Amino acid sequence: MKKACSIGMALAVSLFIYVFYRSEKTLINELIVALISLEYYAAAKACIVRALPLPGPIIFSLPGGLWIFCVTALSQNFYLKIRSKRILLSVVPIIFCVGLEVCQLLQLTNGRFDVLDIAFYGLFWLLASFGFQSRVTQQNIASPFTLHGFICVACFLSVYLAHVNQ
Numbered sequence: 001m002k003k004a005c006s007i008g009m010a011l012a013v014s015l016f017i018y019v020f021y022r023s024e025k026t027l028i029n030e031l032i033v034a035l036i037s038l039e040y041y042a043a044a045k046a047c048i049v050r051a052l053p054l055p056g057p058i059i060f061s062l063p064g065g066l067w068i069f070c071v072t073a074l075s076q077n078f079y080l081k082i083r084s085k086r087i088l089l090s091v092v093p094i095i096f097c098v099g100l101e102v103c104q105l106l107q108l109t110n111g112r113f114d115v116l117d118i119a120f121y122g123l124f125w126l127l128a129s130f131g132f133q134s135r136v137t138q139q140n141i142a143s144p145f146t147l148h149g150f151i152c153v154a155c156f157l158s159v160y161l162a163h164v165n166q
Helices: 002-021 027-036 038-051 056-060 062-075 089-105 115-131 147-162
Strands: 078-082 085-088
Touching: 002 027, 002 038, 002 056, 002 062, 002 147, 027 038, 027 147, 056 062, 056 115, 062 089, 062 115, 062 147, 078 089, 085 089, 089 115, 089 147
Parallel strands: none
Antiparallel strands: 078 085
16 A cells, blocks of 8 residues: 555656646647646646746656656566566666666757756666565566556556657
8 A cells, every 4th residue: 555655646746747847748738738728727837836936856857756666666566578588677667767868868869868867767766676675476467467567557658648749
C-alpha cells in the first residue's frame, strides 16, 4: 500500500507540474484544452503560477525524476525475455532517460541536455530501486500479462504525454 501511495503521489505531482508549468504544446495539455477550452485552461494556469511560483529545477527536472521513480518501482517484479536474454525492466527507465539526454547532447532529438536532469534521474531511480526492493519472484511481463503488468506498461507509455508538438 505504501508503494502504491508513493507512486500515486509522484504521478499526481508530475501531472500538476506538467499541466500548470510546462508548455501548452505538450500532448497532455492539448488533451486538457480539448476537454475544458483554452480560455479556462489559460486562466487556471495563470492563477496557479501566480499563487505558487516554482523554481526551474522543480519545473524541468523533477517530473522526469518522478516518472523514473514510478516506473522503476512498478517494474521491479518484471523482466522482458528477448530470445534467450532476460532484461530486468527496472533498469530500462534509467537507461532510457540517460540515453535521451545523450541524444539531446548530440542534437539527435529535440530538447536541451541538462546534467541536473541526469542527477534527478539517478537519485529517483536509486530511491525506487532500494526503497521498494521486492521479495517476489520476477516474472516475464508478457507471460502471463496481468493487471500489474498492464499498469507498469501504461506507466512506461505515459512518458509520451510529455511529448511537445512542434
